[in-house]
Amino acid sequence: MKDSAPVYAERLKLVLGGIAQSLPIGFLLATLLVVVFEFTSGQLVTAVSASTGEAIRVMTARIDDVWLGAWYLAVLVGRLLLVLYCRHTLRHGFDFSEMRGITRRLAAGKGYEGVIWGCLGWIVVDEASSPASTAMLLGVMAAISSNAVSLLSPIRLLFAALIVPMLLVAGGRFLVMDGLMYQAMGACCLLYVVGQYGQAGLIGRGLSESIRLRFENLDLIQRLEVEKLAAHEAKEHAEQANQAKSRFLAAASHDLRQPVHALGFFLEALSSGPAGTSQRLVVDHAKAASAASREMLDTLLDFSLIEAGVIQPQFSACLIQTTLHKLEQELAPLADAKSLIYRSRDSQAVVRTDMRLLEMILRNLISNAIRYTGRGGVLIGCRRRGQRLSIEVFDTGIGIASEQHREIFREFHQLGNPERDRRKGLGLGLAIAEGLSHSLDQPLTLSSRIGRGSVFRISVPLAPSDARISTMEWIQPSRFQGLTGRRILVIDDDETVRAAMHTLLESYGCIDRTVENLEQALAVNDWLPDAIICDYRLRDRQTGADVILALRDHYAYPVPALLMTGDTAPERLREAMSGDIALLHKPVAPDKFWRTLSKILTDG
Structure with missing residues (x-):
C-alpha cells in the first residue's frame, strides 16, 4: 500500500531525526577503527606452521597510513555534511512537495557513506592481514547494517543506498582474495545484504501501519471532539428551545383560553338577550374573539410548515407595487388606530420571487413595526442595489439592542411582553419571516438603535427586463359569487x-x-x-x-x-x-x- 503524504512525512522526520543525532557515534567508531588498525599494522603475531606444526612468528600486513587517513577524513566529512543537512531540514521544516527532493539528497549521502565504508575492506584486508582485523571489520559492518535496519527502515531506499554499496564493495574484496574461506566470506556478505533488506522492509511496513493508525486515532479524536462539541451545543440549543416552548405553551394556553373564554360569555349573552342592536354588538365581539383564536392557530401552522421544510417556493416575475398597495390597504387602518403615520413609497420594480411568501414576510415585518411603535410612524420603501431590490420597513419604535438582534428571530421569543398581551402576537412573526426568507434564498437583515427605531431589509432579485409579469389571483369578497346552485x-x-x-x-x-x-x-x-x-x-x-x-x-x-x-x-x-x-x-x-x-x- 502506498503511503499517504502525511504518513511519508512522518517516516521522513524519523529518519532525519536519527541521522541528525548520529555524528558522535560515527566519529567515535571511525576513530576507534583507525586506532586499532594503525596499532595492528605490521605487528608480529604467533601462528602454527602448516607443515611442521610448530609455533612460528609472522608479521601482519602493513596498512598504508595515507589511504587510512584519507578514508578517515572522507568518513568524517560525509557524516558531518549529512548531519548538518538533516538538522537544517528539521529546523526549517518542509512541504509535501519537497519530500521527494529531500529523499534523493539523503540517498546520495547514504550511498556515499556506503561506498566509503566498503572501501575500508580494500585498505585493511589482504591475505597477510591479521584474522582479528578481518573479524573486527566484519563485525563493524554487521553492526552498521543492524543499526541501519532500525534507523533507515522507515524509508527502505535509504537503507539500500547505504548497505548495498558497503557490503558489495567489501564483499568484492573477499571474493578476489585467494582462499576458499575469504571467497565464502564475500558470498556471505551478498546474502547478508538480501536478508537485511527484507528485514528492513518488514520493519518499515510495520512502522507505516503504526503511523497510519496514529493518524487515524488523532483524526478520530478530533472528530469525536467536534461531535462532542456539536452534541453539547445541540443539547444546549435543544434545552433552550424546550424551555422556550414550555414557556410558550404555558403562555399560549392562556392566550388561546382568553378569546375562547370570552366567546363563551358572548354566546351566552346572545342566546339569552333580546334581539336588537346590542345583539349585533355581541355578535361582533364573538367574531373578534373567534378571529383572535384563529389567527394564533394560523400562526402556529405557518411556523410548523416552515420547520417541516414543506414550503416549496413558486418563483415568477411580479410587480412589487401590487403587493405594497395591498398591504397598505390591509395594515394602514391598524396604524391609523394607533395615530401612527403609514407611508409606502411607490415602486415600479419587477422582482423574481414567490409573491405569496414575500407578502407573508412583509406582512409580519410591517405588523411588528406597527405593534411596537408608540408614536411616529412606519415607512415602507424600495432601493435598487445592483441586480437586487432591497425592500425596507422603517419604524420609529423602541429599537432593539444589538445583543438581541439574533434572539428576536428565535421562535417564541418576545421583547417587552411579560404580561403575554396577545395583541403583541405569539413571538413567531420574525421566526416565520426569517424561515420564509431562507426558503426563498432572499436574505433578511436588521439595523436598529435603541430609542430611535429599526429597519428590516429583505433583498430580492430583480426580474429580467423581458420577463412576463404574473399577477396574484384575487377574488373580491362576494359570498354568492359563483356558488349559487352549486x-x-x-x-x-x-x-x-x-x-x-x-x-x-x-x-x-x-x-x-x-x-x-x-x-x-x-x-x-x-x-x-x-x-x-x-x-x-x-x-x-x-x-x-x-x-x-x-x-x-x-x-x-x-x-x-x-x-x-x-x-x-x-x-x-x-x-x-x-x-x-x-x-x-x-x-x-x-x-x-x-x-x-x-x-x-x-x-x-
Missing part, C-alpha cells in the same frame, strides 16, 4: 360540524348533501356533486384523502375536492398535494373558506 357533498363524522356546514353553504345559495362516511356518500346516487368537502379524520380509520379518491373513482370524474383538518402535520399537506386536493386547516375563516371553494369550482 351542488356540494359534505362528509364529516361530527354532527355539529355537518349542521354548521349546511347552514353556511345554504347561505351561499349552494345545494348540499351532508353525510358522515364513504358508505353514505356512495348511497347518494341521484345527483353528481360539483365539489366534495371532506374532513380528514373519519371513523373506522378512514381518511378524507382516501374517501375523496374513492368517490372520484366512483364518479369516474376528478371532482374538485377540499380537505379540512385540524392536523397540522406536514404529511397532510404532502398527501393533499399529491392527490390534487385543496387543503384548509381548522379553524377556517368563512371568507377564506368561500374563497377556496370558489377557486376549486372555477378551476375544476
